[in-house]
Amino acid sequence: MSILEIILFTLGKVLVLLTLILLSVSYLVYFERRISAWIQNRLGPNRVGWQGVLQPFADIFKLLLKEDIVPDKANKKIHTLAPIIALFVAFSTYAVIPFGPTVTLFGYSVPLVVADINIGILYVLALSSIGVYAMTLAGWSSGSKYSLLGGIRSSAQMISYEVSMGFSVGGVLLLSQSLRPTEIVLAQSGWMWNAFIQPIGFITFLVASFAETNRLPFDLPEAEPELVGGFHTEYSSMKFAGFFLAEYANMIIASALIVTLYLGGWQLPLIDTFGLPSGIVITLQILGFVLKMGMLLFFFIWIRWTLPRFRYDQLMSLGWKVMFPLSLINLIWVAVLIMVFNI
Amino acid sequence: MLTQYIPIFIVLSIAIIFAVVTVSASKIFGPQRPNKEKLSTYESGMKPVGTTRERMSIKYYLVAMLFIIFDIEVVFVYPWAVNFKSMYAEQGISVFFSMLVFLIVLELGYLYVYKKGGFKWD
Numbered sequence A: 001m002s003i004l005e006i007i008l009f010t011l012g013k014v015l016v017l018l019t020l021i022l023l024s025v026s027y028l029v030y031f032e033r034r035i036s037a038w039i040q041n042r043l044g045p046n047r048v049g050w051q052g053v054l055q056p057f058a059d060i061f062k063l064l065l066k067e068d069i070v071p072d073k074a075n076k077k078i079h080t081l082a083p084i085i086a087l088f089v090a091f092s093t094y095a096v097i098p099f100g101p102t103v104t105l106f107g108y109s110v111p112l113v114v115a116d117i118n119i120g121i122l123y124v125l126a127l128s129s130i131g132v133y134a135m136t137l138a139g140w141s142s143g144s145k146y147s148l149l150g151g152i153r154s155s156a157q158m159i160s161y162e163v164s165m166g167f168s169v170g171g172v173l174l175l176s177q178s179l180r181p182t183e184i185v186l187a188q189s190g191w192m193w194n195a196f197i198q199p200i201g202f203i204t205f206l207v208a209s210f211a212e213t214n215r216l217p218f219d220l221p222e223a224e225p226e227l228v229g230g231f232h233t234e235y236s237s238m239k240f241a242g243f244f245l246a247e248y249a250n251m252i253i254a255s256a257l258i259v260t261l262y263l264g265g266w267q268l269p270l271i272d273t274f275g276l277p278s279g280i281v282i283t284l285q286i287l288g289f290v291l292k293m294g295m296l297l298f299f300f301i302w303i304r305w306t307l308p309r310f311r312y313d314q315l316m317s318l319g320w321k322v323m324f325p326l327s328l329i330n331l332i333w334v335a336v337l338i339m340v341f342n343i
Numbered sequence B: 001m002l003t004q005y006i007p008i009f010i011v012l013s014i015a016i017i018f019a020v021v022t023v024s025a026s027k028i029f030g031p032q033r034p035n036k037e038k039l040s041t042y043e044s045g046m047k048p049v050g051t052t053r054e055r056m057s058i059k060y061y062l063v064a065m066l067f068i069i070f071d072i073e074v075v076f077v078y079p080w081a082v083n084f085k086s087m088y089a090e091q092g093i094s095v096f097f098s099m100l101v102f103l104i105v106l107e108l109g110y111l112y113v114y115k116k117g118g119f120k121w122d
Helices: A001-039 A054-065 A076-090 A121-141 A145-176 A181-188 A198-214 A237-262 A280-303 A313-340 B002-029 B058-091 B094-115
Strands: A102-103 A108-111
Touching: A001 A054, A001 A108, A001 A237, A001 A280, A001 B002, A054 A108, A054 A121, A054 A237, A076 A121, A076 A280, A076 B002, A121 A145, A121 A181, A121 A237, A145 A181, A145 A198, A145 A237, A145 A313, A181 A237, A181 B094, A198 A280, A198 A313, A237 A280, A237 B002, A313 B058, B058 B094
Parallel strands: none
Antiparallel strands: A102 A108
């Protein structure tokens, strides 16, 4: 493919994916509110449109028409920069996640991933580390005590869990022999899902991604009873919406990443044995990817409305004293598996 | 093969444009009627007391240092993990033990930090 064709195909994929992610973020918020209402025996938003399906748009327009308040104690430049970093990270990580196999479109073979790069996993880890800056800077620059405590807490929490996240990914790399997400998916064909081969690594990665996305039971940075809004106490209008969108986009990215690394990505076991035409197989595979993601997202929401919050010292102890040794054991476990069973 | 990085630059630039437009949107559409009370720092309705530019507990810095040590350990593990299968086929079990020795040395450091109370938050 020439460079122009690469740019055109990329623009097409980016526009489609960005629209889909924005839509799913808005509806994830809606579904979270409905599911939480269902869990707590309430009704939830059901006024705007049929069963409240237009609620996300009403929320966005409301936030758009609100006044943008920057407190006079705040450092104005960094106060504006922080939500930009949060949004930038949340809406660029999806680039390396494969959502389907390579398809043939208009005579070109197009991989269903925006950027098929050989350092995909490093790209994801690097960007998620930048995400820490958004919260730390937001907390520091607001000039409010609640924000400062929330920001410091979130940075300590995220870097603690990043270590065990990194080690869990090491177990995946042992089997895939590549940092390229498409090859990681291909290494899990059939029932060779990493979640079955290395369950410890799957669990540590899952817990670490809960902590990285600041979801309950790890939402200490914005624990309402003690820190008001945490690092985004002093944010209003679209800057607040930026953090909100970024949180939910990060949830979607995290579940897509878990599916890619541990649940076989877009692969469905036994799909080739039915003799279906290739178009239907590819559609089913993409749907399977979306379904796996949806189940994980439901799990995220379910956990949030079921479990209480950790105490801060429990959270850090879990990160350093439990998750870190477990992810190391997982790494050695996978290496031993390879040597003994030659998988 | 630098062409495979072209999509990354496109994605990154679109993400920056999207972020800047989103954040600046309410400057354009929202009202601008600031007053002194509105711009004061939120402190549960009371007059703000003191400053936020104060000293933080040393424990947070300790966490940052531990993170750097152990995250660099992760960086050393990745190249080994990617090459483990092919190197094991060539060189046998020594590939495993060389990494085990590296990990054990670092875990001795981990145990030292543990004993010194580096993982105590109370």
